[in-house]
Amino acid sequence: xxxxxxxxxxxxxxxxxxxxxxRRLRDAGWTVHGYxxxxxxxxYQEFRKRMETIRxxxxxxxxxxxxxxxxxxxxxxxxxxxxxxxxxxxxYSVRIEATARLAKKSGFDAFSTTLLFSRLQKHDLIAxxxxxxxxxxxxxxxxxxxxxxxxxxxxxxxxLGMYRQQYCGCIYSEADRFxxxxxxxxxxxxx
Numbered sequence: 289x290x291x292x293x294x295x296x297x298x299x300x301x302x303x304x305x306x307x308x309x310x311r312r313l314r315d316a317g318w319t320v321h322g323y324x325x326x327x328x329x330x331x332y333q334e335f336r337k338r339m340e341t342i343r344x345x346x347x348x349x350x351x352x353x354x355x356x357x358x359x360x361x362x363x364x365x366x367x368x369x370x371x372x373x374x375x376x377x378x379x380y381s382v383r384i385e386a387t388a389r390l391a392k393k394s395g396f397d398a399f400s401t402t403l404l405f406s407r408l409q410k411h412d413l414i415a416x417x418x419x420x421x422x423x424x425x426x427x428x429x430x431x432x433x434x435x436x437x438x439x440x441x442x443x444x445x446x447x448l449g450m451y452r453q454q455y456c457g458c459i460y461s462e463a464d465r466f467x468x469x470x471x472x473x474x475x476x477x478x479x
Contacts, residue, residue: 295319296430297391299383299401300353301326303341304445304452308437309402310351313430321396322346322353325386327360328379334453335359341451354390376410380417388421388429398428405434405441408456 296318300306306322313320324342329335339355346353364382368375384401391399399422403414415431422429434441445452454465 293319294398295321295396297387297394297396297399298322299387299399299403300324300342301383301402302338302453303345303450304441305402305405306342306345306351307444307448308441309400309405309432309434310349312432312434312437313400318398318430320351322351323356323387323390324353325356325383327358327364327382330361332359332361337451338453345448345450377413377417380410380414381421384414384418385421385424388418388425388427392425392427396427398430400430400432402434404432405438407435407438411435
C-alpha cells in the first residue's frame, strides 16, 4: 500500500506562534502549508512586521505560505464595534472560517491554527469555532493542544531573533497591554 501524503492548511497568526505547531504537525506526518490571514492586526505597521516575520520564517523552513496582504481593518472593526466583549469570538471566527473554506476549496485534507499555541488565547473557544467551521465547510479540523510547547516555541523564536509582538493583534488587545489586563491574570483566565 502506498504512503499517501496528508495535506494540512495551517492558519498562522505570526512567526513565533508557528514554530512549535509546524514541527509537531510535520512530526505527525502532515505536509503543511501556511495561511497568513489576520485582518484584526492593528496598526498597519504591526501587520507588516508580523507578515514579514512569517514570510522570512517560511522561507527558512521550506514552508509553503499563502499570504493575504489585503488589510481589511475597517470591516474587522465594523464587525466588533458595540460587541467589544465578544471581539475574540468575532476575530477567531473570521480567520478560522476563512481557513476552513480555503482548505476545502484547495483540496487539503484538514486545517488547523496556530492560535491553539498561545496560552494567552481562549483555547476552548478557538477549538469550538474550528470544529463548527469544519462542519460548515465539510473538511476535517486537526486539533492538538500546542500550548505544551509554549516555552520551547518562545525560546526558539528568541534564538532565531524573530520579531515578537507584545499583544494579540487588535486595537483592543493593544489597549489591554497598556492598561495591565494582559499577562498572568489573562493567561489564567483563558486556560
